[in-house]
Amino acid sequence: MKQPLGVILAGGQATRMGGGDKGLLQLGVQSVLGHVIERLTPQVDRVALNANGDAARFAGLKLPVLPDSIDGFAGPLAGVLAGLDWAAEQGADTIVTAAADTPFFPGDLVPQLLLASEGMTHPLVLAATPDAKRGTARHPTFGLWPVALRDDLRAALQGGLRKVVMWTQTHEGREALFPHEDAFFNINTPQDLARAQEMI
Numbered sequence: 704m705k706q707p708l709g710v711i712l713a714g715g716q717a718t719r720m721g722g723g724d725k726g727l728l729q730l731g732v733q734s735v736l737g738h739v740i741e742r743l744t745p746q747v748d749r750v751a752l753n754a755n756g757d758a759a760r761f762a763g764l765k766l767p768v769l770p771d772s773i774d775g776f777a778g779p780l781a782g783v784l785a786g787l788d789w790a791a792e793q794g795a796d797t798i799v800t801a802a803a804d805t806p807f808f809p810g811d812l813v814p815q816l817l818l819a820s821e822g823m824t825h826p827l828v829l830a831a832t833p834d835a836k837r838g839t840a841r842h843p844t845f846g847l848w849p850v851a852l853r854d855d856l857r858a859a860l861q862g863g864l865r866k867v868v869m870w871t872q873t874h875e876g877r878e879a880l881f882p883h884e885d886a887f888f889n890i891n892t893p894q895d896l897a898r899a900q901e902m903i
């Protein structure tokens with residue numbers, strides 16, 4: 704399998720943060736997105752950013768900016784579709800997604816997702832962490848996605864499907880387990896940002 708392309712999901716509305724772009728918030732010496740780019744870039748072939756609205760605000764990052772093609776804010780799956788359409792243009796087979804608000808995700812994200820996908824015709828794997836109640840918790844914005852299923856995903860979104868896990872289940876998606884409960888700590892609120900400042 705070719706090395707996946709990387710797609711950073713930054714297409715949300717950040718309502719709990721009061722709007723704006725969570726990825727452009729300052730965290731230590733760089734933006735939250737800067738941390739995400741730094742972690743993802745060495746693990747993939749190339750990186751693009753999925754974001755809606757005026758792309759000029761991300762010009763300094765020097766990454767392709769991919770808007771959602773589904774009307775309205777359809778959730779992270781719309782960003783996955785934008786990433787898969789870009790990957791198809793680039794001749795790639797798969798993408799790995801990472802959320803723009805999750806600055807400390809594992810440095811072995813991509814190898815672990817690839818390992819979990821061995822033997823799958825259409826590699827579809829979500830990252831997961833241990834969860835006291837459910838056994839494991841899946842992280843729907845961190846996954847390995849096959850370009851071959853992009854038209855199926857487009858049809859599902861056009862039919863109103865929004866839940867990532869529901870779509871992956873219809874394709875017998877797997878999970879890759881990361882042992883640390885906080886491996887995908889994400890910034891949703893000003894309190895989360897303060898906690899992240901303490902963590903770096």
Ligand SMILES: Nc1nc2c(ncn2[C@@H]2O[C@H](COP(=O)(O)OP(=O)(O)OP(=O)(O)O)[C@@H](O)[C@H]2O)c(=O)[nH]1
Nearest residue numbers: 712713714715716717718719776777778779782802
């Ligand atoms: N492309 C795309 N990505 C989205 C959309 N909604 C959420 N996301 C992304 O999905 C991930 C998780 O998003 P959430 O934290 O649930 O939503 P959010 O909009 O970032 O924040 P809240 O509005 O506070 O829930 C983030 O990486 C978001 O950028 C959307 O409509 N389109």
